[in-house]
Amino acid sequence: MNMPDVTVLEDVQNTPDKRRRTIDKVGVKSLKYPVFYQTHDESPIRVVADFSMYVSLPHHLKGTHLSRFIELLERPDTVFSIHTMPQFMNDLLSLLDAEHAFVSLEFPFFMHKTAPVSGAKSMMDYTLTLMAEQTETYNLSVKLEIPVTSLCPCSKKISSYGAHNQRSMVTVTVKLTQPIEIEDLIRLIEKQASSQLYGLLKRQDEKFVTEYAYNNPKFVEDLIRDVADVIEAIPAVNRFMVECENFESIHNHSAYAFIDAM
Numbered sequence: 001m002n003m004p005d006v007t008v009l010e011d012v013q014n015t016p017d018k019r020r021r022t023i024d025k026v027g028v029k030s031l032k033y034p035v036f037y038q039t040h041d042e043s044p045i046r047v048v049a050d051f052s053m054y055v056s057l058p059h060h061l062k063g064t065h066l067s068r069f070i071e072l073l074e075r076p077d078t079v080f081s082i083h084t085m086p087q088f089m090n091d092l093l094s095l096l097d098a099e100h101a102f103v104s105l106e107f108p109f110f111m112h113k114t115a116p117v118s119g120a121k122s123m124m125d126y127t128l129t130l131m132a133e134q135t136e137t138y139n140l141s142v143k144l145e146i147p148v149t150s151l152c153p154c155s156k157k158i159s160s161y162g163a164h165n166q167r168s169m170v171t172v173t174v175k176l177t178q179p180i181e182i183e184d185l186i187r188l189i190e191k192q193a194s195s196q197l198y199g200l201l202k203r204q205d206e207k208f209v210t211e212y213a214y215n216n217p218k219f220v221e222d223l224i225r226d227v228a229d230v231i232e233a234i235p236a237v238n239r240f241m242v243e244c245e246n247f248e249s250i251h252n253h254s255a256y257a258f259i260d261a262m
Contacts (some may be wrong), residue, residue: 020059024204027054028069035073035139037107038081040181049080057097068095078131080105082140082179089134104131109144111183113198116206116212122199126186143173146186149209150246153217164195164250165213168220170227171243175262178236185234192226194218218255220246224257232261 004191022099036044054067072078072088072095080088085103088186092101103236114121130139148168156163170189191195197211198205224244232239239262246255 006079017101021184022056022059024063025054027055027102028052028066028085031069031075033070035105038079038084039183044079046212047107047109050107052102052104053092054102055092055096056100057098059199064096064098071095082130082142082176082182084208085130085140086134086138087223089132089138093134099135100112100133101134103128106143109182109220111186113196115201117200117204118202120200120202120205124197124199128182136141140178141173141175142182142185143171144182144186144189146170146172146189147191147197148190148223149197149213150193150223151194151213151217153219153222154182155250156214156217162195163214163217164249166249167197168193168223168244168246170223172227172231173262174209174231174234176236177238180234187229188234190229193223218254220244220257224259228259228261 012199017036029052031053033051034046034048037047037049038044039162048184051055055064057064069092072092078088089103090100092103093099101230106129108129110123111126112121113124126147129143131141131143133140146169148170149165150168151163170193172189174185194216195209195240198209201209224242225245227244228240228242231242241262242259244257248255
């Protein structure tokens with residue numbers, strides 16, 4: 001009977017490095033992995049997130065243990081949320097025996113929406129990115145990509161009837177001092193647009209959103225300023241960036257605006 005080989009394999013990553021150069025970030029990038037995400041009003045749901053996970057590496061070590069990043073994601077009790085990110089970062093530091101850790105995860109975020117007149121229910125998708133950094137202190141930033149409708153005030157003003165409108169993408173990045181609910185932030189930003197988008201609309205809903213947008217025209221400059229104003233008023237937000245792109249319906253280019261308050 002052959003006995004299993006119990007030879008201890010050398011841990012090459014943990015050997016000394018003579019170059020003595022510290023590495024700021026080393027780890028895994030663009031890792032797609034299924035994990036659980038917890039919203040404040042629902043049970044954890046399975047999402048496929050795009051991860052980048054890094055730690056610092058001291059000058060005296062040759063390498064880090066890349067497999068441990070995956071091991072952490074495979075823990076059966078791992079559930080991501082705004083509230084659980086601090087513990088995940090602490091676990092990453094402990095498992096990798098590191099002083100600095102950096103994690104970002106991006107995934108489609110779905111939210112229930114109700115049509116404004118018919119009450120028809122559907123799902124609306126957004127793109128959510130959580131970006132955490134843990135050193136002696138903990139920092140968390142949230143990035144959201146939120147599609148909305150914008151209607152041109154100039155087009156409305158100069159036309160005998162009608163006005164051109166288009167889908168717009170509002171991209172918001174906020175640095176938080178305390179947890180917030182993602183759904184609340186999305187709703188707040190959507191209210192600043194000429195009109196919101198919905199997954200399902202009946203005829204009476206289409207009439208409503210068309211007329212609502214017509215009565216609420218906004219340039220890209222109006223949209224980004226209104227979004228910046230409401231974000232700045234959130235107590236949990238320390239710093240922020242806002243980016244707006246209008247995919248113009250009568251031009252072969254986009255209208256764009258950016259505010260950096262980071």
